[in-house]
Amino acid sequence: MSGGVDSSTAAAILAHSGETVVGLTLHLWDQTRLAGKHGIPDAPKAGRCCSIDDVYDARRVAEDLGIPYYVVNQEERFERDVVRPFVDEYLAGRTPIPCSLCNNHIKFDQLLKTARSIGAEYIATGHYAVNEFDEKRGRWILKRPADLAKDQTYFLFGLTQEQLSRTLFPLGHMTKPEVREAARQHGLRLAEKPDSQEICFIPGGDYKQFLTAYLEEQGEQMPGTAGELVASDGEVIGRHEGISNFTVGQRKGLGVASPSPLYVLQIDPASHRVTVGADAELATRTLRARRLNWISVAELTAPMRVRVKIRHRHEPAWARLEPAGADECVATFDEPQRAVTPGQSAVFYDGDEVVGGGWIV
């Protein structure tokens, strides 16, 4: 329970349906740790996970529902499995998604272990997703939810069959307005609480401030990754301060004047070279993904028609997916896609079903 509307309503729905429910909040990050450093806001506002206010809100919901409630500390694992890789990915010129790492390593791994060790059969979360067992295939299937605008399956592609079999998504068949209405009907005092949007451990949302402050706290130097800014024809048009300042598709903050808008096309972590070019040059026809997880199929053995989602707010695009060696696959889009970004995940859909996914390289 994060103290938000979704997990609170999920808890309320289960508690009112007569299930035995125990509320758990993960304490993942100390919001005061880097506060005030390098421009990070001093007093985190509500709506970021692990703030004292959010834990208070979650506890008040549990009290109202009359369920036992505990705060579980996973700060060390969160730092090791989510924050540190997040930092390392940026330093390596990629654009990470901490939410998927958190789901894979913390929520559906450690939290599930904690749940089982205290005697719970399932964990329930407020994610917008549907999971069902398919008798014919003998597999747990992850499906897009009723509210496609809130679809969180993109962040859940790493779930194993075991994890899916022990997870409940009570909000999967509801729309966000229906969830708020249910929250009101259950008398939840936070029914009108705004949704949180940004990365939970980066209050203010500026990842560059975070990288600087975190590395300084760790006693590490920001590695020198300054280098050349080059046009797509190879001409050097300027210099930049470091590759972690860039993400593929970025337009602002390039520091060069140009008659037409320039975008980051490619970041080369080896040469520190950042290639920029026109919007049209951002489009690519193929992507390669590694560290794969398959859900609706046991393994990708033959080419398959799928739709591929390459970032959170991306409309899945038709592609032909084929295996490309051990733990690797290639998707070839029907229409070239804009800003395929290393470090993000590619999630493959067959209709509403999540076929699987992996990390873009």
Added chain:
Amino acid sequence: MRRVYCDANATTPLLPEVMEVIRPYLMEDFGNASSIHLQGQRARKAVDGARETLATFFHCREAEVVFNSGGTEGDNTAIFGLVRAGDHLITTAIEHSAVLRAAERVAERGAEVTFVAPRANGLIDAETIRRAVRPQTRLGDSRRTLVSVMLANNETGVIEPVEEIGKVAAEAGAFFHIDAVQGAGKVAFDVRRFGCHLCSISAHKMHGLKGVGAMFVRRGTPLEPLIVGGSHERRQRAGTENVPGIVGLGKAVELAMESLADGTVERIAALRDRLEAGILRIAGTGVNGAGAPRVANTTNIRFEQVEGEALVIALDLKGVAVSGGSACHSGSTEPSHVLMAMGLDKHAARASLRFSLLRTATEEDVDQVLRVVPQAVEHLRALAPEVAGTLG
């Protein structure tokens, strides 16, 4: 579900006798002890009666008893009230946060602060206190030294050698404060013998109300009040007296003294020993603070290959209330500073649970705990053998 409460060091329920003496002061005898009229006089009489009991308990004069809001206020008052910029505070690494945070604050304000480490069994060696004393702060120097050590540790129950430490403090010309929140009512008590200038206790740890406590302030101690206002408590602590709380504290202290004389403490020690022996039959367990003198009701046990936090929750859901350290730290991110100071690593500290029995604990309570704990530990170990020890 029958619940067994094994977290007496966090707090205790009112005993019926305490409730009885408090009751009239909540309603009909509601007066302000500072008022001139009859209602005020009734309240004053009740407070004075409690003060007499506390004086008997501390072994001090009635004028040396100051009522306050509890242990944290007492600890804060001792440190903020005596330690000025340039003074030296000597305390230990295993104190309650009420002492540690106050120590950090006076350090920020220019005092010198020394945190003395315990031995592996949790005992503070008086010699380490002696070595911490600065020569220039010996008797006659305008710089003050305050030594602040707890009587019994809240997490391990280890009883510190306050009498020896008191002698060291006296030889050094230092002031001596004892945080007796956990020791009071559990061990024989005499501030003269302890040789302290200040001693803080709390009512709710011995079946009194939350939000009330008392402090022994030796006559002549230049203690600056923490809270100023009216002339209550001989100007040592402003604020309308918490009459029901103070009356209840008097009764609670009286009952605690009885329990030390009538064999209750020995009975609790026997229950604790049986509980401890029963849990130690589980493989991969050990007692933190073993070999040191400990208060009768407390045992702190580490469970190898178990996540303490999960075990606390699992036991709670099975009706056994215990704590993974201090309740004042629940939800905090760091493993117990007490166990870490005793040399445990993070895993062992996180895998340690405190069982602290109420004075009213029974054989049935211990039986039930011994039925539930081994099962829960086995379940946890079977599910996630890889959980412990996976983090550096």
